[in-house]
Amino acid sequence: MKMLINVAETVVADALRGMAAAHPELVVDAENRVIVRRDAPVADKVALVSGGGSGHEPLHGGFVGPGMLDAACPGEVFTSPVPDQMVRAAAAVDSGKGVLFVVKNYTGDVLNFQMAAELAEDEGIQVASVLVNDDVAVNDSTFTAGRRGTGATLFVEKIAGAAAEEGMPLERVEALARQVVESSRSFGVALSACSTPAKGSPTFDLPAGELELGVGIHGEPGRERRAMMTSHEIADVAVDAVLEDLDPRLPVLVLVNGMGATPLLELYGFNAEVRRVLDERGVAVARTLVGNYVTSLDMAGASVTLCQVDGELLRLWDAPVETPGLRWGR
Amino acid sequence: MSETALDAAFFVRWMTAAAAAVDREAERLTELDSAIGDADHGTNMQRGFAAVVKALTEGEAPATPGAVLTAAGRQLISSVGGAAGPLYGTLLRRAGKALGDAAQVSAEELRAGLSAGVDAVGQLGGSAPGDKTMLDALVPGVAALETSFEAAAAAAGDGAVATVPLQARKGRASYLGERSIGHEDPGAASSALLLAALAEVAA
Numbered sequence: 423m424k425m426l427i428n429v430a431e432t433v434v435a436d437a438l439r440g441m442a443a444a445h446p447e448l449v450v451d452a453e454n455r456v457i458v459r460r461d462a463p464v465a466d467k468v469a470l471v472s473g474g475g476s477g478h479e480p481l482h483g484g485f486v487g488p489g490m491l492d493a494a495c496p497g498e499v500f501t502s503p504v505p506d507q508m509v510r511a512a513a514a515v516d517s518g519k520g521v522l523f524v525v526k527n528y529t530g531d532v533l534n535f536q537m538a539a540e541l542a543e544d545e546g547i548q549v550a551s552v553l554v555n556d557d558v559a560v561n562d563s564t565f566t567a568g569r570r571g572t573g574a575t576l577f578v579e580k581i582a583g584a585a586a587e588e589g590m591p592l593e594r595v596e597a598l599a600r601q602v603v604e605s606s607r608s609f610g611v612a613l614s615a616c617s618t619p620a621k622g623s624p625t626f627d628l629p630a631g632e633l634e635l636g637v638g639i640h641g642e643p644g645r646e647r648r649a650m651m652t653s654h655e656i657a658d659v660a661v662d663a664v665l666e667d668l669d670p671r672l673p674v675l676v677l678v679n680g681m682g683a684t685p686l687l688e689l690y691g692f693n694a695e696v697r698r699v700l701d702e703r704g705v706a707v708a709r710t711l712v713g714n715y716v717t718s719l720d721m722a723g724a725s726v727t728l729c730q731v732d733g734e735l736l737r738l739w740d741a742p743v744e745t746p747g748l749r750w751g752r
Numbered sequence: 753m754s755e756t757a758l759d760a761a762f763f764v765r766w767m768t769a770a771a772a773a774v775d776r777e778a779e780r781l782t783e784l785d786s787a788i789g790d791a792d793h794g795t796n797m798q799r800g801f802a803a804v805v806k807a808l809t810e811g812e813a814p815a816t817p818g819a820v821l822t823a824a825g826r827q828l829i830s831s832v833g834g835a836a837g838p839l840y841g842t843l844l845r846r847a848g849k850a851l852g853d854a855a856q857v858s859a860e861e862l863r864a865g866l867s868a869g870v871d872a873v874g875q876l877g878g879s880a881p882g883d884k885t886m887l888d889a890l891v892p893g894v895a896a897l898e899t900s901f902e903a904a905a906a907a908a909g910d911g912a913v914a915t916v917p918l919q920a921r922k923g924r925a926s927y928l929g930e931r932s933i934g935h936e937d938p939g940a941a942s943s944a945l946l947l948a949a950l951a952e953v954a955a
Contacts, residue, residue, distance in 0.1 A: 475834075498799075500790045501834040529923045530834035533876060537829065537838055559927075565919075566926035621782065621791045638927060640790040645929060 423617040423624070423720075430619040434476045434496060441483060445746050448486055455507050457483040458493045462515040468586040468595045469493070469515035472524035472579060473508060474531050475500040477618070477719045478639055480747025481575060487745035488752070490583035491524075499618050499719070500640045502530035508538035512547050520548035520592035522599060524578055526571030527555035528640075550592055552599040554578055556608045556727060558663050559636025559645050570638050573677045573716050573727030574606035577739075580748065584741035598738070602729060607667045609660040610725035612637035612644060612681065616718050635659060639681070639718040639725075653688070657695030660726045665703060672730040673706040675739060679725045682717035689713065692724055708736055715747065757856040762953065763820035764808050769949035771801035777945055784938040788925035793836065793938040800832035800840070817857050821848030821865075835923055836939065839873050839886060846872035863897040870894050877922060884920040884932065888912065889943035905944070905951035912940040 427433050435452055442450035449458045463469065472482045473495030482494035492515035497503035512521045521542065525535045532553065539549045554571035561569075582599040590598075612634040615624035628634060633651060637644035651659075668674075678693040680686070693712045700707055708731055716725070731739065742751035774781070774797045782794030804827045814820045825845030829837050847869035851857050857865070870890045874880060881891045893908025913936065920932035923939070 497833045498796065499792065501792055501796055501832075502837075504830050504833050504837060506830050528835075529877065530837070533835055533838035534833065565921050566929075567922055567924070570927065618791055620795045621786060625786050625791045638924075640924065645927070 423622055425617070425619060425622075427619055430622070433619045434498060437476070437479075438496070441746075448746070451510075454510055455496055455503065456493060456511045456514065457486050457496070458511065458514050459487050459491075461488075462492050463517040464492070465517050466519060466589060467517055468519045468590065468592045469512070469517065469521045470524060470579065470583050470586055470595075471495070471508065471511045471515060471521055472575070473497065473503045473511070474526055474528070475502055475640070477616075478717050480714075481716045482579075484747030485576070485579050485745050487743070487749075489587050489741060489743035490579050490745050490748065499620065502528065502534045505534050505538035505541055508535060509541045509545070512538070512542045512549065513545060516547045520550065522582060522586070522592065522595055523549060523551040524575065524582070524599065525551055525553050526575055527553050527568050528570065529567050531571075548592060550596040552578065552582070552596060552603060554603050556603065556606045557638065558607050558609050558667050559638075572610060572639050573608040573679050573725050574603060574729065576677060576715050576748070577606055577675060577727065577729045578602045580743060581735055581738045583743070584738035587741065598735070602735065605668075605731070605735070606727060606729040607664045608725050608727040609663045610637045610639070610644070610681070610723065611635055611656055611660060612721055612723040613650075614683065614722040616682065616721035618719065633723070636663075637723065639716060653692045653695050657692060657699050657726075661696055661699040661703070664726055664728050665705065668728060668730055670703060670705050672732070673708040673736075674700070675729040675731055675736075676700070676707055676710040677715065677725075677727040677729075678710070678712045679716050679727065680714035681721040681723040681725065682714060683720045683722040684724055686713065689724060696726055709739060756859055756954070758817060758859065758862060759856045760814060760816055760820050763817045764813055765953045766950050767801070767804050767808055767820065767824050769953050770946050771805045773945040773949045773952075774798055774801045774942065777941075781938050781942055784936050784941055787935040788920065788928055788932045789938060790924060792834070793942065796832050796834055796836055797942050800828045800837065803827045803831040816851070816853050816855055817862075818848045818851035818853055818865075821845070821851065824848075835877070836942075839877055839939070842872045842876050843869040843890070845869075859897070859901075863894060866894045866897065879922045882918065883922045884915045884918040884925065884937045884940070885922050886937075886939040886943045888915045888918070888937065889940040889947070893944065893947040901951040901954040905948040908944040908947040912936060912944040915940045
């Protein structure tokens, strides 16, 4: 696998140096691996901190800025960051109003953020955490680690970020974040496996004529393999899987998310099919976002995330945001 | 089990041997992880144990067995990331705390300390033997310490191999459901290395 890198060991550090060069509005601490909005801590504002393995760009560093995250902690590729990074981030952005950790449901992220929350509280920082677990491909049962956190992370960070920007207190920001989690579901499809820099070859073997249904964002195989399908057929499977868990009477935010190696031409085509299925099922679409937002290195494929919204969530979604990966309204 | 007295230097040798074993086997660990996880367990453990050795050998080494394990655990938490960092870090930190500040410990005290560490891992991960995790090597391995270090290494190794037919219920491998069957758990494999390194330095 050819990659535009120097050596695998410095991939994350090199990316952070490049990010710093491109975004003077962020403070990128490459040594400690913390990305902070330059005006942090923002007085009288609840701070949002998230993080996770690298390889999902623009998640999370690309969502740092006014209206979204105050700081992000990138880990090694597909490996959660360590508590030291999270504590450092929390200390850098806390204005005294408390910090909300946005955590995706992966064992590593959960354990490290849990340790970080304890350490931060020892330092007198008030911390609340919200766990994102939107992936319907995983049974939420005692037989797995629970549903994975995927595309809904973007909805949570955007909506809770807007709430914090408006000056809402920590418990209200946390409650809204939880509401977004409970109102969001996702389903992903892989057309190819990704290759991590450390391994240099595809993380699972997917023959040319097949696809993986219910795939996550870490290059892990999905739940089921089938012969390649059309965009029309994939949209039927994905949207129906997501809707099974949602109330069809409420309008939704739609995220058609690319996994990293699928061009926008295909993603827009897929979105047309997603909209067709939603129309057929009588689900109203409030807003749609199409692009590569929660990626999985060079994996080809896409995920669909729907978030049911009421008036307040939609207003917060529409609120201004100014980050490297998402910006509007300012 | 013999009443060999184990001092801080012994524990530093153990951690150094563990780092060497992880180095040697990094590729195999990553290969196992690519079958049912995300293909980085070897790299992550290598990075963590390299940090452990650096911390223990550069500057003043901790003076007691408990302090060595506590320092090693803290390094793993600060450098590994993922689930392995907190889990291995907790194993060693909790064991280190259980050993207290004695200058030397007996083999039986080491077994009791590691047993406390293993319990803490189960609590943190919410897992039990049979879930296809580290515990499937650690639980039988630490129990066999009652017999000898060699027996512990062998039992942990057998425990790791015995994860092959299991279906994963914890961690990223759990998302594979039945497709996790037929692969050795990488965490159990690295846990077996840790106890093999203990037997190696005790020999």
